[in-house]
Amino acid sequence: MSGYKVEELYREIGEYKARIDVYITAQGYYEVTAVFLDNPGTKPLIKFVDRNKDKAIALALERLARILNRMQLQ
Secondary structure (H helix, E strand, C coil): CCCEEEEEEEEEECCEEEEEEEEECCCCCEEEEEEECCCCCCCCEEEEEECCHHHHHHHHHHHHHHHHHHHHHC
């Protein structure tokens, strides 16, 4: 990642666990990455960059929830 790690969060999304890493870049932006931890078949990596940390985290969680929804529909 291109910055310093400032926070590491763990959330449950449905029946899966996700790790959210928050980095701050040299330009002052927050870079948030999220990945499913316990789904070895599909490990999508989500990445958002925003000036607002909470907004970037919320967008990453929303994207993971959409991916989970698609996986359950298949």
